[in-house]
Amino acid sequence: MIFGAIILLSLCLYAQRAGNYAFNTTTSSSLLPMDIATTTLVHGPNTHLRSSAVFPIGFEFWFMGVRYTDFSVNSNGVIRLGNQPIINTGNSYAIPGNARIVPFVGTDFNPQNQEQVGSLRTSATGRVHFRRGGTAPNRFLVVESRDMAVNYTSRTADATFQIVIYETAPGNATGGRIELRYGQVQSAVELNSINIGIGSGNEPSQFMAVSLNPIAAAEGANTSNPIRPGIVAPLHSTADGQRRQFTFDAPVPNGQVTALTVNCLGSDAVELQWKNQATNAVGTALYRSTDGTNYEFLTQVNNAVAFTDRSIQAGQTYYYRAYAVTEGKLAALHPTGQAVFSPQSPPPLRLPATVTVCRGQSVTLDAGAGYPVYEWSDGQTGQTRTLRPTESLTLRLTAKGCGEAQAQVQVNVVPVPVFQIGGDSTICTGEASALLEAPRGLGTYRWQNERGQVLGSANTLLVRELGKYFLTVTTTGGCSYRDSIVVTNCCQAQIEIPTAFTPHSTPANNLFRIRHENLQSIDIQIYNRWGNLVYRSNDPEQGWDGTFEGKPAQAGVYQVIILYTSCREGFPFSGKMAEVLHLLE
Numbered sequence: 001m002i003f004g005a006i007i008l009l010s011l012c013l014y015a016q017r018a019g020n021y022a023f024n025t026t027t028s029s030s031l032l033p034m035d036i037a038t039t040t041l042v043h044g045p046n047t048h049l050r051s052s053a054v055f056p057i058g059f060e061f062w063f064m065g066v067r068y069t070d071f072s073v074n075s076n077g078v079i080r081l082g083n084q085p086i087i088n089t090g091n092s093y094a095i096p097g098n099a100r101i102v103p104f105v106g107t108d109f110n111p112q113n114q115e116q117v118g119s120l121r122t123s124a125t126g127r128v129h130f131r132r133g134g135t136a137p138n139r140f141l142v143v144e145s146r147d148m149a150v151n152y153t154s155r156t157a158d159a160t161f162q163i164v165i166y167e168t169a170p171g172n173a174t175g176g177r178i179e180l181r182y183g184q185v186q187s188a189v190e191l192n193s194i195n196i197g198i199g200s201g202n203e204p205s206q207f208m209a210v211s212l213n214p215i216a217a218a219e220g221a222n223t224s225n226p227i228r229p230g231i232v233a234p235l236h237s238t239a240d241g242q243r244r245q246f247t248f249d250a251p252v253p254n255g256q257v258t259a260l261t262v263n264c265l266g267s268d269a270v271e272l273q274w275k276n277q278a279t280n281a282v283g284t285a286l287y288r289s290t291d292g293t294n295y296e297f298l299t300q301v302n303n304a305v306a307f308t309d310r311s312i313q314a315g316q317t318y319y320y321r322a323y324a325v326t327e328g329k330l331a332a333l334h335p336t337g338q339a340v341f342s343p344q345s346p347p348p349l350r351l352p353a354t355v356t357v358c359r360g361q362s363v364t365l366d367a368g369a370g371y372p373v374y375e376w377s378d379g380q381t382g383q384t385r386t387l388r389p390t391e392s393l394t395l396r397l398t399a400k401g402c403g404e405a406q407a408q409v410q411v412n413v414v415p416v417p418v419f420q421i422g423g424d425s426t427i428c429t430g431e432a433s434a435l436l437e438a439p440r441g442l443g444t445y446r447w448q449n450e451r452g453q454v455l456g457s458a459n460t461l462l463v464r465e466l467g468k469y470f471l472t473v474t475t476t477g478g479c480s481y482r483d484s485i486v487v488t489n490c491c492q493a494q495i496e497i498p499t500a501f502t503p504h505s506t507p508a509n510n511l512f513r514i515r516h517e518n519l520q521s522i523d524i525q526i527y528n529r530w531g532n533l534v535y536r537s538n539d540p541e542q543g544w545d546g547t548f549e550g551k552p553a554q555a556g557v558y559q560v561i562i563l564y565t566s567c568r569e570g571f572p573f574s575g576k577m578a579e580v581l582h583l584l585e
Contacts, residue, residue, distance in 0.1 A: 017064075025246050043129075051072060055070065059167040062327065080100055092105075106120070107194075125157055209223035258337055259275045276305060289321075320338060349367050392410070393413075428489065428492070491566070497562065502583075503544075512526075525563075
């Protein structure tokens with residue numbers, strides 16, 4: 001007996017439904033030969049409301065996402081899958097908890113005598129029998145209802161039909177296929193509700209019904225096909241190669257199971273984990289072997305990607321395989337969808353005895369794989385740990401699996417050399433330099449500019465260029481700290497104010513204009529002897545031509561006031577200058 005536990009994880013597998021089966025039909029089929037090596041299920045003339053015992057299918061068959069290995073059938077030719085026998089009546093494909101294949105059943109009910117008047121029975125030459133065919137992994141089971149009376153009041157052989165189901169095996173294209181094949185089909189009475197279809201319950205998504213006029217199949221539609229006495233034209237045929245066939249084909253998995261791993265939980269349990277890459281899978285089918293050749297079904301896991309096998313024997317090697325499964329098909333085996341578990345001594349833990357980490361930085365501890373359970377002394381779990389400690393500490397680890405191992409690690413926290421180069425600095429380009437300085441004795445020094453060029457390895461650096469400079473200090477313990485400083489331009493303003501000019505006579509000196517350097521802004525104001533403003537400008541290059549209100553200004557003495565801003569000793573500076581200006585004829 002297999003014992004296990006399923007670990008539920010966040011996994012998006014879609015729910016099985018009848019509508020995922022592809023339906024098609026043909027009129028060029030044939031009845032499979034049934035005159036050799038068949039097993040009778042329901043026998044005897046005029047047998048009505050009879051059920052067979054449960055028989056093995058002879059192979060694995062998935063239907064609506066569920067694995068089946070047994071079946072039974074009744075005198076109506078209806079198959080029930082599973083190890084519970086089918087009831088002799090109640091022939092719908094939409095019965096709760098019943099996986100059924102219904103090829104041709106009347107469900108008309110007579111309320112007066114409580115009889116199901118649509119029920120079939122065997123005629124004098126009739127029987128329900130089966131046989132198996134093919135070789136693994138392409139086996140099939142055919143169940144034939146031969147010479148059935150339609151309905152149970154008939155005394156003639158009115159109908160013959162077959163149900164064929166195909167083995168579900170990894171990568172098998174025909175796996176999970178259902179075929180309904182029809183020979184002669186006629187009715188001795190008029191019936192209002194002939195059912196044809198497949199189903200696993202009475203929810204709309206659990207069954208698919210076939211209508212005969214026109215021929216189509218629909219999920220959740222409880223179709224009742226009325227027929228009149230005589231030949232049922234959509235189904236009836238008299239020769240092989242011209243038979244009506246309905247086919248229900250399960251979807252092919254669009255992915256495989258990968259990354260199957262096996263971890264030991266103890267002497268009698270292992271945990272399997274995997275990835276199911278099939279987005280249309282209803283679950284994962286797990287198989288197990290003790291010799292690597294002969295595999296047996298272990299379990300099916302839906303909506304999870306882990307399973308605990310608690311039925312292993314100590315010292316035994318086990319081989320596992322995992323397959324994505326849809327309603328009726330298994331995916332082919334992926335190379336990583338198989339794994340081997342061999343009991344062995346637990347691997348040693350890989351924790352170092354000592355780890356050094358800089359304060360404020362993180363360190364990752366990896367104890368090594370091979371154990372399903374890792375317990376740390378601070379209450380954390382897992383094979384790996386990422387720490388950002390502020391103080392030194394000791395951690396102990398206990399790893400548990402098929403065996404137990406212990407280890408201890410000392411985590412030493414080393415201080416980081418925190419420092420400041422200082423505030424941003426200034427120089428006057430081409431005239432001065434700046435000395436950048438950090439505290440001595442911190443470790444090794446590395447100065448760089450914005451382009452990444454290394455400029456020095458001392459605690460000081462003399463610079464003559466503007467820009468941003470970086471200093472990285474590394475201690476003997478390997479901890480680093482980085483600071484930066486910006487050197488900007490700061491030159492003191494230079495202003496020369498002329499004291500006289502001749503705007504109305506001498507061309508060489510007819511414009512009042514100051515000489516200047518390193519100005520950021522300027523406001524030039526000129527007043528006459530009565531205090532009137534005769535000229536004002538913020539452009540030192542413009543100059544005064546000696547006119548006032550469009551006319552030549554009078555010769556005489558004028559007052560020049562200059563307000564300006566610049567940089568001095570690393571700081572913004574605002575200045576004022578005054579001078580007497582003589583306007584000469």
